[in-house]
Amino acid sequence: MLLILFSSILIIPVLMGWGKIMENISGILFEGISGKILSGILGTSLIWTLISFFYPLNIYVETVSILLGLFFFSKNKLYQEFYQFSKKDFTLFSAATLIIILSGSYYPYILDHFGYYIPTIQWLTEYGLVKGISNVDLTLGQMSVWHIFQAGFSNFSDPFLRINAVLLIVYTIYIIERKNWIHLCFLPVLLLFSQSPSPDLPVIIFSLIILTELIAGNRNTTLLFAFSVFVFAIKPTMIWLPLLVFLSSVFIFKNNFRPLLLGILILLLFFIKNIWTFGFPVFPVAMGDLGVSWKPNPEVLKISSQFAIMKTYDMQYTYEEIQKFSTADYIKNWFSLEGIKSKINILFVLSLVVFSVFAWIKKRKLITMICISLLIKSILILAFSAQYRFFIDVFFVVVFVMFNEYFNKKKSIIIFSVLSLFFISMLSFPALIQKYIPSFRVGSFMTGFEKEQLYKPSTYEYHQFNTFKVGNFKFNVSHNYPYSFDTPLPAVTPFYIFDDVKAGIFPQLLEGNDLKKGFIWKKMTPEEKKEAQKVINNIKNSDK
Numbered sequence: 001m002l003l004i005l006f007s008s009i010l011i012i013p014v015l016m017g018w019g020k021i022m023e024n025i026s027g028i029l030f031e032g033i034s035g036k037i038l039s040g041i042l043g044t045s046l047i048w049t050l051i052s053f054f055y056p057l058n059i060y061v062e063t064v065s066i067l068l069g070l071f072f073f074s075k076n077k078l079y080q081e082f083y084q085f086s087k088k089d090f091t092l093f094s095a096a097t098l099i100i101i102l103s104g105s106y107y108p109y110i111l112d113h114f115g116y117y118i119p120t121i122q123w124l125t126e127y128g129l130v131k132g133i134s135n136v137d138l139t140l141g142q143m144s145v146w147h148i149f150q151a152g153f154s155n156f157s158d159p160f161l162r163i164n165a166v167l168l169i170v171y172t173i174y175i176i177e178r179k180n181w182i183h184l185c186f187l188p189v190l191l192l193f194s195q196s197p198s199p200d201l202p203v204i205i206f207s208l209i210i211l212t213e214l215i216a217g218n219r220n221t222t223l224l225f226a227f228s229v230f231v232f233a234i235k236p237t238m239i240w241l242p243l244l245v246f247l248s249s250v251f252i253f254k255n256n257f258r259p260l261l262l263g264i265l266i267l268l269l270f271f272i273k274n275i276w277t278f279g280f281p282v283f284p285v286a287m288g289d290l291g292v293s294w295k296p297n298p299e300v301l302k303i304s305s306q307f308a309i310m311k312t313y314d315m316q317y318t319y320e321e322i323q324k325f326s327t328a329d330y331i332k333n334w335f336s337l338e339g340i341k342s343k344i345n346i347l348f349v350l351s352l353v354v355f356s357v358f359a360w361i362k363k364r365k366l367i368t369m370i371c372i373s374l375l376i377k378s379i380l381i382l383a384f385s386a387q388y389r390f391f392i393d394v395f396f397v398v399v400f401v402m403f404n405e406y407f408n409k410k411k412s413i414i415i416f417s418v419l420s421l422f423f424i425s426m427l428s429f430p431a432l433i434q435k436y437i438p439s440f441r442v443g444s445f446m447t448g449f450e451k452e453q454l455y456k457p458s459t460y461e462y463h464q465f466n467t468f469k470v471g472n473f474k475f476n477v478s479h480n481y482p483y484s485f486d487t488p489l490p491a492v493t494p495f496y497i498f499d500d501v502k503a504g505i506f507p508q509l510l511e512g513n514d515l516k517k518g519f520i521w522k523k524m525t526p527e528e529k530k531e532a533q534k535v536i537n538n539i540k541n542s543d544k
Contacts (some may be wrong), residue, residue, distance in 0.1 A: 001101045001102055001104075001105045001453060001454050001455070001457075002454065002455050002456070003160065003455065003456045003457065004101040004104050004105060004160070004162050004165050004166075004457055005097075005101050007153075007157055007158045007160075007162065007166060008097075008101070008165070008166045008169050010066070010157055011153060011157055011158065011163075011166050012037060012166065012169070012170065013069070013070060013073040013078070013079070014040070014065070014066050014069030014070055014073065014157075015036070015037045015040030015041060015044070015069065015170075016033065016036045016037055016040060016069070016073050016078045016081075017040070017068070017069035017070055017071065017072035017073035017074075017076075017078065018039070018040035018043050018044050018065075018068070018069045018072070019035070019036030019037055019038070019039035019040035019043070020036060020040075020072045020073070020076050020078060021040075021043060021068075021072055022039040022040060022042065022043040023036065023039055026039075026222070026223060026226075026262065027220065027222070027223060028220070028223075029042075029220065029223045029224075029227065030213055030218055030220070032081070032173075032174075032177040032178075033078075033081050033082065033173050033177065034170055034171075034173045034174035034177055034178075034209075036078065036081075037170050037173070038170075038206075038209070038227070039223075040069070041149065042226070042227060042230055044065060044069075044149065044152060045145050045146075045148060045149040045152075045230070046230075046266065046269065047065075048061070048065075048148050048149065048151070048152045049129075049145060049148050049269060049273060050269070051128070052124055052128040052129045052148060052151075053128065053129050053273075053276065054128065055128055056124065056125055056126055056127050056128040057124050057125050057128065057148070057151045057152045057154075057155075058125055058126070058155060059155040059156060061152065062152055062153060062154075062155045062156065062157060065152060066157065085176065089176050092176060092413070093172055093173070093176055096169075096172045096184075096187065096416075097169050097172065099188075099191070099420050099424065100165055100168045100169055100172070100191065100194060101165060101169075102424065102453075103165070103191035103192075103194045103195070103423070103424060103427060104162045104164070104165030104168075104191075104194040104195060104457060105162075105195075105453035105454075105456075105457040105458060106195050106427050106446070106447075106449070106453065106457075106458060107195065107446070107447045107458040107459070107460065108195045108196045108459070108460070109195065109446045109447070110193075110195075110196045110198055111483075112196075112198070113195075113196040113197075113198070113485070114460075114483040114485035115139065115482070115483040115484075115485070115493065116139045116140075116142070117147060117150075117161070117196055117197050117198070118161070118485040118486070119137065119139075119140060119483075119484055119485065119491065119493075120140055120142070120143060120144070120147045120151075121147055121150055121151045121154055121161065121197070122489055122491075123140065123489060124143070124147065124148060124151035125151050125154055125155060126489055127489070127515055127516050128516070129143060129273060129276055129277055130277065130515065130516060130518055130519070131276055131277070131294055131510070131517070131518030131519070132277070132279065132294025132295075132510070132518045132519040132520055133277050133518070133519060134277060134278045134279065134283075134296050135294065135296060135297075135507040135519040135520060135521045136475075136490060136492055136496075136507045136519055137492060137493050137496050138284070138296060138300060138301075138304055138496060138499075139493075140277070141274070141277050141278030141279075141283050141284070141296070142277075142278070142283045142284075143273060143274075143277045143278075144199045144233075144234055144235065145230070145233045145234050145270070145273075146197060146199040146202050146234045146235075147197060147199070149163065150163045150197040160456065160457045160459055161196065161197050162194070162195070162197075162457055163197050164193055164194050164195075164196065164197055164198060164201045164202070165194045165195075167201060167202055167205060168187065168190060168191070168194055168201075168205075171183070171187065171190075171205050171209075172187065174209060175187070178212060178216075179409070180212055180404070181407050181408060181409045181411075181412035181413075182399075182400060182403060182404050182406075182407040182412060183208065183212075183400075183412075184412040184413060184415070184416040185399075185407065185412055185415045185416060185419070186204075186208065186396055186399075186400075187416060187420075188416060188419035188420040188422070188423045189419065189423065190204065190205070191420070191423050191424070191427075192423060192427075195457070199234050199235045200235070200389065200392065200393075202231075202234055203231050203234050203235045203238045203393060204392070204393050204396055206227065206230075206231045206234075206241075207231060207238060207241050207393055207396075207397065208396060208397070208400055210224060210227060210228055210231070210241060210245070211370070211397065211400060211401070212400075214244075214245070214248060214366060215366065215401075215404070219253055221245070221248075221249045221253055221255050221259040221260070222259040222260075222261075222262055222263075223262070224245050225242060225245045225246065225249065225259060225260050225262070225263040226262040226263040226266055228241040228242040228244070228245040228263070229242045229263040229264075229266045229267050229270070230266055232267070232270070233266060233267070233269075233270040236282055236283070237377070237381060237390045237391075237393075238377075238393065239376075239377055239380065240373035240374050240376060240377035241373070242263065242267075243373045243376060243377075244369055244370055244373040245263075246260065247369045247372070247373065248366065248369060251365065251369070252365055252366060252369075275290060275292060278295070278296070279292050279294055279295025279296060280295065284301075284304060284305075284308070285384070286298075286301050293520055294510070294518055294519065294520050296521065297500075297503050297505050297521045299502075299503035299504075299505070300496075300499050300500065300503055300505070300521075303499050303502070303503075306319045308384070308385040308387075309322055309385065310322065311385060311387050312334070312385050312386045312387055313333060313334065313337060314337050314338075314339070314341045316337055316338060317333070334386060335349075341388060344388045345386070345388065347395070348378075348388070348391055348394060348395070351394060351395060351398045352374065352375065352378060352394070352398075354398070354402075355371055355374070355398045355401070355402065356371055356375070358371075358401075358402055359371035367401060370397065370401060374394055374397065374398075377391075377394075378391060378394065426446075427446060427448075427449075428448055428449040429448060430446030430447065430448055431448075433446065460485070460486075461486060462478065462481060462485070462486050462487075463486055464478065464479040464480070464481070465477060465478050465479050465484075465487040465488070465491070466479050466538060466542075468531070468534070468535045468538070469531065470506045470524070470528050470531045470532050470535065471506060471508050471522065471524070471525075471528050471531070472508055472509050472512075472513075473490075473506065473507055473508050473509055473519075474490075474513075475490045475491065475492045476488055476489075476490065476491045476492070477491070477492055477494060477497070477535065477538075477539065478491070478493075478494070479542055480542040482494060482495065489515070490515055492507075494539050497532075497535060497536065497539065498536065500521070500532075501524075501529075501532050501533070501536055504523055504524060504529075505521045505522060505523055505524060506521065506522065506524050506528060506532055507519045507520070507521055508520060508521070508522045
């Protein structure tokens with residue numbers, strides 16, 4: 001807890017300083033401490049994305065960035081803005097911060113933390129953005145902008161990767177500054193994302209903030225659209241947000257297209273990043289083929305697509321079984337999955353129906369556009385991979401828009417207190433979830449409270465791996481464990497080794513032994529097939 005607090009005390013002023021730099025260049029997103037911090041997040045993320053094409057986000061990049069942010073924080077006396085908090089506001093802020101750093105100190109339990117978040121950040125801090133990295137591990141082709149942001153602070157400012165806890169503190173500042181108290185009701189639920197740099201947390205928070213600004217009449221279309229595209233760059237399933245700001249700009253604010261230019265440039269950077277790491281403009285969709293030599297093997301993409309379809313049905317059906325579904329079966333089986341997933345799916349559809357009726361009754365342009373944007377996003381998600389984690393943001397948006405006017409400070413604080421107690425208890429006594437909601441699988445990876453958390457956040461260490469070589473690629477594989485979260489780079493996930501060998505291909509270095517130069521896939525020679533089979537046999541034997 002103490003180290004998360006120290007990280008926050010360092011990172012927040014740095015982001016305010018960078019926010020001031022951004023405001024001098026592009027204008028003010030909105031007034032206040034949180035407005036500067038959000039501008040700082042946008043600015044540092046974009047600058048670090050550009051840098052990572054050429055240079056790793058190592059301790060030197062972090063040191064220069066921090067010193068520059070602190071210089072502008074001090075030079076412009078931005079610390080004085082904290083004096084505007086009343087005694088009551090400061091008490092609420094302190095209580096919320098205590099709850100946030102406590103929740104952020106628990107062990108990470110989201111599986112993507114080990115299979116995707118940490119490996120991505122490792123590659124970024126040691127090598128930057130690597131061309132064709134998806135050939136090593138398809139998941140790494142995402143390289144979310146949020147992980148670029150986390151990587152920039154991961155060398156010494158936030159070595160435990162708790163940037164999401166820092167963001168929740170920033171969110172609390174926004175709530176107090178804006179006096180929009182319904183946000184307090186969301187805060188306890190979001191505590192579940194505070195242990196890992198999950199992109200789900202920032203996109204939910206940023207979308208709620210942008211919605212609040214739009215409803216409040218913020219007409220700064222240039223920065224609102226730019227920030228909404230930034231949210232899309234963090235997680236492309238948030239396509240509804242830039243679509244909403246675009247529709248608002250055209251049909252409500254009657255703007256021309258000039259205010260959209262900054263957002264379009266950010267979108268272009270997002271496409272270039274994805275083409276560099278994945279080979280296509282939007283991960284994981286193999287559309288917009290530019291014919292680059294480092295794009296993933298078609299067979300590997302096919303396997304990934306089939307896996308996504310099975311995930312839609314919570315892995316309760318094989319791909320062959322799903323292919324035999326009629327249209328009615330697709331719908332019926334999705335609504336009747338075993339466990340909690342079916343309830344979430346039903347609630348999702350009901351939420352959209354209720355919100356559509358609400359929008360029709362209200363007949364307000366902005367609410368109608370929110371509804372249209374969410375429906376378009378939902379149709380796209382249902383068409384590609386209807387996993388609940390891709391539409392969880394819809395629940396927050398629907399509740400916010402429908403009940404925004406009905407929550408005053410007193411009601412919100414009561415709900416915040418009760419829900420905070422509930423979710424902290426859930427993190428502290430995970431056996432209760434495991435007993436009563438066994439289908440909520442991530443609950444089985446929660447471990448409860450340890451006294452060491454009072455000082456530093458809990459983290460896992462494994463450090464067991466084997467080294468192999470196939471062709472010109474020498475790599476490490478975690479020993480008897482499915483993820484490579486602390487395996488030295490270059491590390492390959494066993495799952496993808498099986499996929500590659502099944503496809504008859506294997507990742508190879510583009511140039512010599514230089515990992516930074518990138519990777520391509522190549523069909524294996526008979527000798528390389530023997531080498532790959534030895535790797536497979538070793539993995540299988542270690543699993544016994």
